[in-house]
Amino acid sequence: MRIEAEHVGYTYMSGSPFETEALRDVSLVLDSGKYHAVVGHTGSGKSTLLQLFNGLEKPTEGKLTVGDWTITPETKQRDLYDLRRHAGIVFQFPEQQLFDETIVKDVMYGPLNLGLEREKAEQLAKDTLLRVGIGEELHARSPFELSGGQMRRTAIAGVLAMEPELLLLDEPTAGLDPKGQKEIMELFYDWFKEKPERTIVLISHDMNQVARYADHVVVMADGEKQLEKTPAELFTDGTTLQTYQLAMPETVRILKALEDASGRPVASDAFTREETLRRILAWEKGERSG
Amino acid sequence: MMDNIIIGQYLPGKSFVHSLDPRAKITAVVLFMVFIFISRDPFVLSMAVVLTVAAFLAAGIPPRFFWKGIRVILLIVLLTFTLHLFMTREGDVWLDLGWLTIYSGGVIEGGLIALRLLLLIVLATMLTLTTTPVDLTDGMERLMSPLERVRVPTHELALMMSIALRFIPTLLGETQKIIKAQTARGASFSQGSIWKRLNALIPVLIPLFAQSFKRAEDLAIAMEARGYAGGEGRTKFRQLAWRKRDTLILVLFSAFGAFSITTRIL
Amino acid sequence: MDPIVVENVTFSYNRETPVLKNVSLRVQKGEWAAVVGHNGSGKSTLAKCLNGLLEPESGRVLTCGMDTMDKSTIMTLRRRAGMVFQHPDNQIVAPTVADDIAFGLENAGVPYEEMKERVKESISRLRLDGLEEQEPHRLSGGQKQRVALAGIKALQPEVIILDEATSMLDPAGRSEVRKMMRELCREEGMTIVAITHDLEEAAEADRLFVMAGGKILEDGPPAAIFQKRELLLEAGLALPLPVYLAHELREAGVAVDTGVTSEKELVSALCGLKQNT
Numbered sequence: 001m002r003i004e005a006e007h008v009g010y011t012y013m014s015g016s017p018f019e020t021e022a023l024r025d026v027s028l029v030l031d032s033g034k035y036h037a038v039v040g041h042t043g044s045g046k047s048t049l050l051q052l053f054n055g056l057e058k059p060t061e062g063k064l065t066v067g068d069w070t071i072t073p074e075t076k077q078r079d080l081y082d083l084r085r086h087a088g089i090v091f092q093f094p095e096q097q098l099f100d101e102t103i104v105k106d107v108m109y110g111p112l113n114l115g116l117e118r119e120k121a122e123q124l125a126k127d128t129l130l131r132v133g134i135g136e137e138l139h140a141r142s143p144f145e146l147s148g149g150q151m152r153r154t155a156i157a158g159v160l161a162m163e164p165e166l167l168l169l170d171e172p173t174a175g176l177d178p179k180g181q182k183e184i185m186e187l188f189y190d191w192f193k194e195k196p197e198r199t200i201v202l203i204s205h206d207m208n209q210v211a212r213y214a215d216h217v218v219v220m221a222d223g224e225k226q227l228e229k230t231p232a233e234l235f236t237d238g239t240t241l242q243t244y245q246l247a248m249p250e251t252v253r254i255l256k257a258l259e260d261a262s263g264r265p266v267a268s269d270a271f272t273r274e275e276t277l278r279r280i281l282a283w284e285k286g287e288r289s290g
Numbered sequence: 291m292m293d294n295i296i297i298g299q300y301l302p303g304k305s306f307v308h309s310l311d312p313r314a315k316i317t318a319v320v321l322f323m324v325f326i327f328i329s330r331d332p333f334v335l336s337m338a339v340v341l342t343v344a345a346f347l348a349a350g351i352p353p354r355f356f357w358k359g360i361r362v363i364l365l366i367v368l369l370t371f372t373l374h375l376f377m378t379r380e381g382d383v384w385l386d387l388g389w390l391t392i393y394s395g396g397v398i399e400g401g402l403i404a405l406r407l408l409l410l411i412v413l414a415t416m417l418t419l420t421t422t423p424v425d426l427t428d429g430m431e432r433l434m435s436p437l438e439r440v441r442v443p444t445h446e447l448a449l450m451m452s453i454a455l456r457f458i459p460t461l462l463g464e465t466q467k468i469i470k471a472q473t474a475r476g477a478s479f480s481q482g483s484i485w486k487r488l489n490a491l492i493p494v495l496i497p498l499f500a501q502s503f504k505r506a507e508d509l510a511i512a513m514e515a516r517g518y519a520g521g522e523g524r525t526k527f528r529q530l531a532w533r534k535r536d537t538l539i540l541v542l543f544s545a546f547g548a549f550s551i552t553t554r555i556l
Numbered sequence: 557m558d559p560i561v562v563e564n565v566t567f568s569y570n571r572e573t574p575v576l577k578n579v580s581l582r583v584q585k586g587e588w589a590a591v592v593g594h595n596g597s598g599k600s601t602l603a604k605c606l607n608g609l610l611e612p613e614s615g616r617v618l619t620c621g622m623d624t625m626d627k628s629t630i631m632t633l634r635r636r637a638g639m640v641f642q643h644p645d646n647q648i649v650a651p652t653v654a655d656d657i658a659f660g661l662e663n664a665g666v667p668y669e670e671m672k673e674r675v676k677e678s679i680s681r682l683r684l685d686g687l688e689e690q691e692p693h694r695l696s697g698g699q700k701q702r703v704a705l706a707g708i709k710a711l712q713p714e715v716i717i718l719d720e721a722t723s724m725l726d727p728a729g730r731s732e733v734r735k736m737m738r739e740l741c742r743e744e745g746m747t748i749v750a751i752t753h754d755l756e757e758a759a760e761a762d763r764l765f766v767m768a769g770g771k772i773l774e775d776g777p778p779a780a781i782f783q784k785r786e787l788l789l790e791a792g793l794a795l796p797l798p799v800y801l802a803h804e805l806r807e808a809g810v811a812v813d814t815g816v817t818s819e820k821e822l823v824s825a826l827c828g829l830k831q832n833t
């Protein structure tokens with residue numbers, strides 16, 4: 001699903017003494033079928049931007065096009081109801097939204113709200129739970145009996161079961177241990193690759209994650225879009241990273257250090273462990289022959 | 291709508307009223323409340339008006355801000371007046387429309403009640419506008435402390451109130467987040483019958499309760515780890531400093547009280 | 557005597573499946589110890605045993621020389637060994653920063669004048685100046701955890717236990733808190749026991765305890781532990797990138813020393829190859 005923002009602005013509690021401008025004149029295009037990431041510091045406006053994309057908030061200025069929907073400050077909430085079935089959002093700590101008696105029922109909540117028949121919804125819920133790694137033996141349990149990691153997966157299943165085309169992820173792995181983080185990120189990536197029209201917008205503080213998964217990165221600061229780049233451009237550019245106080249992925253850091261220490265050029269745009277290893281081996285080969 | 295009610299809000303400032311000890315302010319408001327309802331003497335009531343206006347001026351509250359915040363409350367005062375106007379059947383008939391008779395007693399009674407209510411609300415608002423919630427709780431705890439002898443758990447009550455104050459904003463933020471998350475899952479809180487709307491709240495309330503229980507548990511453990519073991523032997527970080535101006539205010543309001551009692555007895 | 561002594565501790569929540577199995581460990585004065593393990597390894601349970609929030613079924617825990625089962629000294633013990641919890645929001649009790657920092661001092665019955673001094677000192681030590689009257693919900697995660705640390709610091713403890721205190725923070729918050737841990741340990745000589753799954757944080761410790769399945773598999777300096785690839789895999793921990801690379805390079809026939817555990821070491825090992833050949 002394609003997203004286009006034209007001069008979008010958003011102001012909280014407009015007209016009160018607590019008025020705050022969260023977004024200012026943001027224009028961008030996020031192509032359909034791509035994995036996008038929005039990065040920036042806490043308070044840069046990235047979470048607000050994400051909530052505009054599925055109509056949870058409406059822009060107070062400008063115009064937003066998400067798939068076939070157009071959202072302006074005048075758009076009525078009920079016209080956005082339909083958009084939400086196509087654009088799912090996983091909030092930070094999504095396990096905090098679990099409520100139903102059993103895990104299956106909880107996952108069915110979204111599909112049922114969309115008007116699906118009970119039987120179909122149940123089948124969908126069960127399939128989705130299996131896909132996120134929640135086995136059948138757990139389906140009839142209460143979500144509150146699960147471990148933290150399992151609760152997170154159940155909540156994610158609740159969003160995926162709505163069969164969205166666009167998935168908005170707000171820090172989906174916060175608070176998990178490294179193993180859990182990797183599993184969840186792989187889960188989203190597998191989902192993403194299944195169909196060509198599937199689109200992801202990820203918010204993350206973890207630049208290793210962003211570099212590893214995203215095709216396109218938007219950098220935000222103080223409610224404004226600063227720049228858009230590919231991970232290869234952004235994460236090998238030390239100066240730009242420093243300007244926006246973004247961390248350099250550890251893979252790039254090692255390759256750059258190697259280049260500096262050896263004085264021989266190393267292609268540093270590697271974002272997986274395996275790729276980093278290949279680059280070092282290639283460097284080593286050159287080192288021996290040179 | 292909620293933004294327009296200022297009772298209970300705190301407005302930071304450095305005015306004379308801000309600088310008073312919360313104990314003095316609370317006691318003054320309580321004295322005022324008791325005595326204004328004792329007396330019907332016009333002189334006492336005009337004194338009450340003077341006191342209230344003086345308090346307002348000394349608190350340095352921007353009149354516009356105050357007016358905006360008190361409008362909704364004025365409606366309640368007006369409603370009280372109207373009720374009394376229609377319900378009281380004493381004194382001379384001033385107006386007779388057949389379906390509606392207004393007696394002189396109604397006007398006087400309604401006016402009196404409305405005036406008392408208005409003065410009280412304004413003064414109580416002055417109290418909360420110029421006192422931080424922490425000071426307010428603290429002041430109440432100190433004032434209630436004699437009740438400890440009759441086994442009223444004043445320390446626990448005050449602690450509960452202060453923890454509640456601490457977590458209200460957190461809870462509001464959480465509610466908003468859960469509403470958003472369920473809305474994103476297709477929930478609708480503004481469509482359908484009342485029953486349907488109430489039902490739609492369940493997916494919001496249950497997570498909220500679940501989280502609050504977890505929070506209460508965590509908080510209890512954290513308090514235990516930080517050495518909390520009840521009020522005994524505890525010292526206080528918040529020190530209240532009673533100054534001359536506090537005594538002065540108390541004398542002023544007591545004098546008003548004494549005068550109002552005199553008018554009642556004589 | 558060592559400030560933390562755990563001897564043969566077994567613990568279970570339901571009296572059936574033990575979460576801690578015969579755990580023993582010692583942490584020396586002024587040492588920064590990190591307990592690492594994946595979720596469910598028992599590391600958080602161990603932390604709660606250290607200040608008597610949980611009592612061992614068998615074995616004993618001596619913290620700052622006091623038995624955690626001894627009811628008569630438990631309050632003193634908790635003052636000597638403060639604890640920062642995982643969830644930043646669920647440990648701040650009072651409606652303002654200064655009041656919260658004072659909470660432990662109030663409980664300890666510290667006289668007002670001294671309390672005022674100590675709160676002030678703690679605030680500037682944890683760089684919270686200007687936030688004294690701030691309400692907790694307006695603070696960032698990193699600031700909240702620093703408030704928790706300040707509350708503990710004010711009690712002038714011997715030991716600070718951090719139970720996954722950085723796991724819910726963003727990278728900026730994490731480095732704020734880690735910096736404070738470093739200062740409290742290295743400059744003020746406090747003993748730190750940090751429960752964590754962040755190996756980058758653990759790398760800063762003097763000593764690592766690797767936990768899995770309720771047992772301590774191994775302990776030692778981070779560099780020594782990081783060399784034990786099999787051990788880390790067994791404990792379900794992600795290998796630090798330099799360790800992974802060094803191992804794979806060796807497998808591919810590149811002669812990288814087995815002692816390589818950091819980025820720097822890896823780079824200089826690689827650059828040193830040329831001179832050797």
